[in-house]
Amino acid sequence: MRNGSMIQPRFRVVRESWCTSCGRCIRECSFGVHTRDSRTNALKADSSKCVDCQRCVVFCPADALYIEENPNRMHPSAMWGEDTRNEIYRQAETGGVLLSSMGSPSGSVPRYFPRLLINASQVTNPSIDPLREPMETLTFIGRGPESIERDRDGKLRDNLPPHLEMKVPVMFAAMSYGAVSLSVHKALAMAAEELGTYWNTGEGGLHRDLYKYGKNTIVQVASGRFGVHADYLMAGAAVEIKIGQGAKPGIGGHLTGAKIKGDIARTRMVPEGIDAISPAPHHDIYSIEDLRQLVSMIKEATDYTKPVIVKVAAVHNIAPIASGIARSGADIIAIDGFRGGTGAAPVRIRDSAGIPLELALAAVDQRLRDEHIRSRVSIIASGSIQSSSDAAKAIALGADAVSIGTAALCALGCHLCAACHTGRCAWGIATQDEELEKRLDPEKGAERLCNLIRAWKREIEEIMGGMGINSIEALRGNRLALRGAGLTQKELDVLGIRHAGE
Amino acid sequence: MRRYDAAAMRPADLRKEIKRCGESVLEIVNCCGERYLGCGMRHTSLHITGTPGNALGAFLDGGTIIVDGNAQDATGDTMNSGVIAINGSAGDAAGYAMRGGKLYIHGNAGYRAGVNMKAYGGVSPTLIIGGRSGSFLGEYLAGGTIIVLGIGCPEHSQLTGFFCGNGMYNGRIYLRTTEIPTGFSPHLLQRRISREEKESDLRPVLTEFAAMFGENVNELLSGDFILIEPDPENRYKEMYAAI
């Protein structure tokens, strides 16, 4: 037994014979896996420390490393999986609530996007070549006025409330400074500005250096109210009230004191070394009319110049909840699905609470239409949007735009090892270690993000063009553009689509 | 001093007037339920009579709000600086998440006063409640000072409801009584403070409070105070097991 634990290491680091012993892996690994034997000068690896972040593999100049799963297997049982048993061992050893990060890896809850198929034009109407023909992805999100107004001369009065303008219907999801490094925030902010879209501060405030990106920034107000003050509210293009997130519906946030130092403490406006806790609810919102109160408070404090987004996790009652939000004065509803990512979440909540984005989104869009209020609000969908086709399918289901968190982090080097909560991210993403953070160059990161979103934009244009659609709003809610494959009638009904072949 | 009759105006117009006025002193009379007065205000002084509505002085960032009357829910919500003085009682969730400035309530506060208050750098919020407070006083307290005086209450009486200071991990709560709150959390410490501490820590803030409401500061400082702080030896921790 190692350190009194029955849990066997999950991974094995394997070194090939052609390793040159250059030692790069020692420098790259932030978990202390690789060491050099002082007597023999040979490199060795302590696999028990490995989180499979792939940093050493990617940076090995000789391609002499790979990581495999521990080939050991437990006594077979079809009922009791190895993960299940390891979790029990872990809890029996510690008495702790299981904690992990990133979105739910559970395979037992379906992902629907891969089972939705996109239409294309053949014969009856022409498809479009987006490279050479006009194609619009410019997206406006915000509240629609209830009716038109005319001035005395009969001219239409511009009574559009403040809205957000995006060159592409993809924005970056909320990730707080503290959960991610300042380099990540910088990269996101620069990329959002370059791309003409938005990034989101998350709940940890906005670093002073990033106020200059305000017009591409969404500032978030969560229950902890970290770094929230009048200037902060005015700094961004929109204010987001975070009620919940898909990875942990109903659960608050907890950034340990160890991560609250220097600029993070300054930005969150909390003392160094003291835990930063976001209570599970906003303690000034216990009912839907209280949400209206907070929306109005924020609008008053910002002189009605900023759209207000309300972000909620996709849960059973999401449709009526969204209806209440639409009637609260909020401009935009952000729905974060079951597979949304996080820096840390209780495993049992992450893997069992909430519902998949696709179902929630379809239900909300339909409910708002049934109530004739869909045009009053915009919808942002998030929670494991993995590709441009996911984005296009979400829009066809009824979203105005999507936001991406995990995909953006992958662009910055994230390998989904789910060790965010350790603060030792070898890719400089989920860390506050100065040396580790330097590994992420914000400018290079921004370039990679720009490349990703530009590629997605091109692909979305291809998808639209294939269907003969040349403007993104013609795709929004266009559910005939989708067909399901291998779905039950109930699933098709909730999604509001037909089966392939119908 | 400009004077507005809230009963004769639409609330939205009243709020616009307050914003328009900049650094002046306004008197607002006949308030009855008008919400969001002084929301995000920075410089103005408001003197309100009547019962202003919810979210009075939310996001307050300077200036002064004085109310002759009671305030409702979410007074001083997320306020950053400035002064709110209620010469009456306040509803629930007073001073939620306030980070700076002063919220003085001459009478009682409802449930969940001072929840999630926090301090940073040299800035620290102060919430003083003249009478009693409801349950959940200072829950999740992360900084700042809360004082409950129990003016008019019998000596040695309970000044708060249940769950006082639950989840608190920084900051201080002073109660002018010898009675430890019912169901006192094991994560907290409490002790009676010395005469010297009263003089150094409480006299300065209570002097301003007393002057505001015509109380005698020496009387307010008479009697015993208990101080509630988080127990550094027994923090909320080690509840997680990473996998």
Add this chain to the structure above:
Amino acid sequence: MRREGEIRIPSGCAISGIFARDGSAVNGRTIRTSIALMHERSNGLGGGFAGYGIYPQYKDYYAIHVFYDDLLAREECERYLERHFDIINLSKIPTRPSPMITDAPLIWRYFVTPLPHKLQDEHLDEEEYIARTVIKLNRTMKGCYVFSCGKNMGVFKAVGYPEDVADFYRLDEYEGYAWTAHGRYPTNTPGWWGGSHPFALLDLSVVHNGEISSYDANRRAVEMYGYSCNLLTDTEVITYILDYLTRKVRLTWEEAASVIAAPFWNTIALKGGDEGKRLAYLRHMFSEFLITGPFSILVGFNGGMMALNDRLKLRSLVAAEKGSKVYFASEESAIRIIEPEPERIWSPKGGECVIVQLDEGVTA
């Protein structure tokens, strides 16, 4: 679009109440003024009132208020009523057309008394007979909905803001010793009048602010005792639980309050003594009726009114007194607007009920 009963609809709200202990007459416009002040707490998708002592000329008869979708439903329902009741008087409920209130159903009122032989046949007391008949009617008869069936009291509700609902029903033409009012903010709009509040059974009416998280545990429990939760709203289940506890189990109002807003076990332990034992007994005995999650409710009944918050007081509720009058509202200003100088104004603690009743000698 599915309506109440087909889908569960949580909602937030505003509530207000007036009670004159000396039985003096309060005009319906007073409660209108109070609830109108809290306009921001509703969203125009429901408003309603309950008045007590408003039908003195028919005080010994059950006042049945019914919504009909169409004439056919009315004819069918009236045949049903005639089979079960002696109808003393029937009429349309007077309304004042308003652009703010649209899609009104046919709204009728009947003053009735059970046919004596029916009562005998069924071996039921009068109230149980009325309750069962109304519950059955609402469950089975399409196109009609009984929304009020108490003696000397009546519910008036609609889809709209409460002040517009008051004008629509001409509440200024009614006087009673007690009123409750509700402004609704449902998180879903079926746009159905029956789904508005107050919800009432016999003379018991409930207005409610909040969303209870124990809903389905409570619903499945109360349905064991002959109730049928057709609307799937919080207010309905609270009304049935209170009816069950007070009318059938014969708990006092204080005891019923200690059941639905039972204190935490450690609070009960702190109380100790007889009070602790009483609370522990009630909590053990009626554990399925513990209601958790935010609620503030006003319960009207013949001769009295109860105000109650959930045990954590997650919704606001203010009470005030002046002379023989007692006031309750979600916001203090909603009391001040009708009584600027109350002698006493306070916020009842979570889980501690305030009960007011007519002075001795005063009859409802």
